[in-house]
Amino acid sequence: MPALQTTIGALSRRRRSPLPGLGLSLGITVTFVTLIVLVPLAGLFWQLAQLGPSDYLFIVSDPRTLAALRITITAAAAATLVNGTFGLILAWVIVRYRFRGRAALDALVDLPFALPTSVAGIALVALYSENGWIGSLLEPLGLQVAYAWTGIVIAMTFTSIPFAVRAIQPLIEELDPDEEAAARTLGASPAQTFLRVTMPQLLPGILTGTGLSFVRSLGEFGAVIFIAGNRPFETEVASLLVRIRLDEFDYPAASAIAGTLLGLSLILLVAINVAQTRIYRRLDGGA
Structure with missing residues (x-):
């Protein structure tokens, strides 16, 4: 009995949480x-x-609002596509290869989290404006990045790339190399191994990363307003239009636009969670 009490006491001490009850x-x-x-x-x-429903539709159907939503959604979708592709490659390189500067590259991925978005916007303008280091090279080719839709995409890509990388990276670290080796032993090519063995296990992380990247891009403000040019019907994003409506004390219009962005974000997040659940069930051999 004393030994049993000692064992129970030891287990209780181990289970005691360091945080409050x-x-x-x-x-x-x-x-x-x-x-x-x-x-x-x-x-x-x-x-x-x-x-009311009619008031909401009247605000959202305004041509300027529709243009801002279109510009925001298309730019966010393009940035998400870029992040999904290069985020996967970047995460794969960081996890699977060992090279000089790997730790620095891994740390740079989180830089957009630490850098104020307004600073990022100013830096992007300095790079991609007509007199910038990159913009001056693109101007003779007739390519305009700053104060154009392309600049919005670049700003959104910069601020949301960490979401894609950090969501995929842990899944790559958990991959079992023996499964890939078994596939190659059975005659699968590297492409077949990646598509049929590796990709299904990474798909939940890719969905999460791209979804968070898209949601983050929808509400981006600081980095975008510096490089977009903010011209109505051309480069004005929805978050800026919300700010403009607030400055005009038009709170219903600002709420309607912000609520639209929130609704899109919630729908996307719910869809991602449902898709992830089905993917995990399929991987586990369920229905």
Whole structure:
């Protein structure tokens, strides 16, 4: 009995959490999430509730609003496509290869997280304007990046690339090399091995990374407004139009535009979660 009590006591000590008990920890968590996430969202929904369906459609169907949404969504989609492709390659190189400067490259991936977006926008303008290092080379070719749709795509790509890389990188680290070796032993080519063995296991991370990249790009403001030119119907993004409506004290219009972006983001995140669940079930041999 003393030995059993000693064992139970040891297990209890090991299971004791270094943080406060469930009640206090849960209370702190719920309070934090409420103040930081739910209260701002509740304010937005309250503003939207002041609008009737006809008022909302009138605001969203405004030609300037439609143009801003079109520019934002297409640029975000293009940036997401770039991030999904090169994010996968970058994550693969960081995980699978050892070379000088690998640690520095890995750290640079997180630079857009640490760099203020306004600083990033100024730097991109300095590079891609007509007098910039890269823009001066592109101008003779008739290619304009700064103050054009292409510049918006580059700004969104810069600010959202970490989401794609960091979502895919852990899955590459968890890949079993024996599965790839078995596929090659059975006669599969490198392309077949990657597409049929490796890619299905990376697909959940790719969906998460590209989805977060797209959502992040939809609401990008600081980096975009410096390089976009902000011309209505040409390079004006939805986040800037929200700011303009707020400056005009047109809170219903600002809420309608912001609510549209939020709705698109929520729909995409739900779709990604559903797709991930089905992929994991398929990988586990379920239905």
